[in-house]
Amino acid sequence: MTDNIVLPPHSIEAEQSVLGGLMLDDGSDRCLKVFSSLRAESFYSRQHKIIYEELRSLARQQKPIDLLTVSDSLESKGELESVGGFGYLAELQKSTPSAANIVNYANIVRDRAMKRYGIEKANKITELFYANDGMTAEQKYEAAQAIFTQMSDHAQTGTRRGLRSFGEVMDDWMLDLDKRFSTSGEARGLSSGIPSLDRMLSPKGLVKGSLFVIGARPKMGKTTLYSQMAINCAVREKKPALLFSLEMPDDQILEKLVGQKSGVNPNIFYLNTSDDEEYQGDYDADFSKAMNTASRLRELDLLYIDDTPGLSLAHIVAESRKVKRQKGSVGMVLVDYLTLMTAEKADRNDLAYGMITKGLKNLAKELGCVVVLLTQLNRELEKRVNKRPLPSDSRDTGQIEQDCDYWVGIHREGAFDESLNQEETELLLRLNRHGKTGVIFCQQRDGAIYDLDQVAARQEREQREQLKQQINKKGGF
Structure with a gap:
């Protein structure tokens, strides 16, 4: 029976390589690219979500990221054992094939996360059409269109709809702020032409x-x-x-x-x-x-x-x-x-x-x-x-x-x-x-x-x- 169980798309190896690479390659441009493209919910494993969130927290505070600082920070919050202890963190760092490839590993993690998100939204669309909730077929098609737009947004930016913590909003705001002051001015408002x-x-x-x-x-x-x-x-x-x-x-x-x-x-x-x-x-x-x-x-x-x-x-x-x-x-x-x-x-x-x-x-x-x-x-x-x-x-x-x-x-x-x-x-x-x-x-x-x-x-x-x-x-x- 267990052979027929279909698990959601994920790659534990890619997640481990991302986390290990971030601890090995602290402060590099590659790390910054990973932090801008991945969120904690991109990880399938709960313990990996916790570790990644801690790595991001240290980066935001401009503290060094390595095996000792990460384990010490997790221990101070009482979460070290829940993620596998110091031994698991050391194993992550040791088993990473190459820190130079962490952007590619991050792309694999993000790709699997997008597929899981797509499955979640597709299930919502299916439930929408099965539900006897008084909505007309036309209204349900419009609601489905809105869900497809959310999926498209998620593919482009990684953002989700619904309640988000102040910290999540601030992370996106900081990215927009960087773009706003860049030469492209991508995140600023539009001009009128006059x-x-x-x-x-x-x-x-x-x-x-x-x-x-x-x-x-x-x-x-x-x-x-x-x-x-x-x-x-x-x-x-x-x-x-x-x-x-x-x-x-x-x-x-x-x-x-x-x-x-x-x-x-x-x-x-x-x-x-x-x-x-x-x-x-x-x-x-x-x-x-x-x-x-x-x-x-x-x-x-x-x-x-x-x-x-x-x-x-x-x-x-x-x-x-x-x-x-x-x-x-x-x-x-x-x-x-x-x-x-x-x-x-x-x-x-x-x-x-x-x-x-x-x-x-x-x-x-x-x-x-x-x-x-x-x-x-x-x-x-x-x-x-x-x-x-x-x-x-x-x-x-x-x-x-x-x-x-x-x-x-x-x-x-x-x-x-x-x-x-x-x-x-x-x-x-x-x-x-x-x-x-x-x-x-x-x-x-x-x-x-x-x-x-x-x-x-x-x-x-x-x-x-x-x-x-x-x-x-x-x-x-």
């Missing part, structure tokens, strides 16, 4: 796990900012940007992306060569520049577009999880726009759309990305003297203010006064849970947003306002 906005968001940037809401009336530039943030995410941050567009078809989104990145007006794709004399600039050179940009974006393979009509939250979640599994990470999920999405049935629209904003916020946390959500604003704001948008102007949902981490309104005074410069734009950072708020001055030109000298732009607007007030006084208004 330098002045990024300076206002510094030092944290767009914090991963955040919901970033862009609100404006039609024709203000919501989609322009949305696509510019996507390009920046893919080109500068080197992370996948997923654009879900319910308003524009995918080919128009592509043209907008190419135009923004190349600096060429997307209208060039609609001009015939016979109309060459009407084009402002070198038509052939600009067309070639745009096509070269399109080719580079294609090779980059980090921009995804989905123009499925009436997108639902479940569709966005499923597609985003799929890219996370394929690419290992997601930088931004961008949705244009909220009230065109298919909402769940609810007593009121604000409750239905509130469920979507909550779901998108949860998706941002689950994938460790930034979700950018566009929303239309009520036309009532146009009746105000000051037409600059506020979060409370969001149409059909008041939940946005509670769920979002950032809220940016877009305002063009020229949209209400044809005598003004139509390119002048204000990005109004009204809400920021992680730092400052304020106004960013920029220009919209040829379907792209360009930064301005903030001091000069502010002074120009203040002077114009003062002049306007003087003229109104003289006119008796």
Whole structure:
């Protein structure tokens, strides 16, 4: 009977070699790599878990790791005998084939741990579908998708969901801290692609796990900012940007992306060569520049577009999880726009759309990305003297203010006064849970947003306002 017992995947020999190698090779780069890739739960043997945790504890305290220090530390905690005593520690050190290979041994231990974790999660999925718990098949599929995402995260980072001790969280935080101050800056927040906005968001940037809401009336530039943030995410941050567009078809989104990145007006794709004399600039050179940009974006393979009509939250979640599994990470999920999405049935629209904003916020946390959500604003704001948008102007949902981490309104005074410069734009950072708020001055030109000298732009607007007030006084208004 015992011959038929199937044990979970593990390698006692590899675990022993890792522990012995760490005691022989204290302080080396190889040891640091092992400590960053393995956690105590990666070990199958309980006694090996205890020993490894003690080795990590000594390393964190910057104490030497050798046979005597480890045995003494375990004995002071009353755990030496439970792990086999001094003799077993000595045997671990003696039987290690080569301390130079501990990273390879650690990879074997991690591989077996990942397989055990996969079996555990697969069993959970099986139990999920057998359970009579009132969930629909669709809900169970979504729950299974979430479990697959957890498995993918575990494969990439070794982290698990659920309650974790302060020490476990701190270990991960220390690793993130090292990455944050490295040249790659991998663990820092994302950038928006608008330098002045990024300076206002510094030092944290767009914090991963955040919901970033862009609100404006039609024709203000919501989609322009949305696509510019996507390009920046893919080109500068080197992370996948997923654009879900319910308003524009995918080919128009592509043209907008190419135009923004190349600096060429997307209208060039609609001009015939016979109309060459009407084009402002070198038509052939600009067309070639745009096509070269399109080719580079294609090779980059980090921009995804989905123009499925009436997108639902479940569709966005499923597609985003799929890219996370394929690419290992997601930088931004961008949705244009909220009230065109298919909402769940609810007593009121604000409750239905509130469920979507909550779901998108949860998706941002689950994938460790930034979700950018566009929303239309009520036309009532146009009746105000000051037409600059506020979060409370969001149409059909008041939940946005509670769920979002950032809220940016877009305002063009020229949209209400044809005598003004139509390119002048204000990005109004009204809400920021992680730092400052304020106004960013920029220009919209040829379907792209360009930064301005903030001091000069502010002074120009203040002077114009003062002049306007003087003229109104003289006119008796």
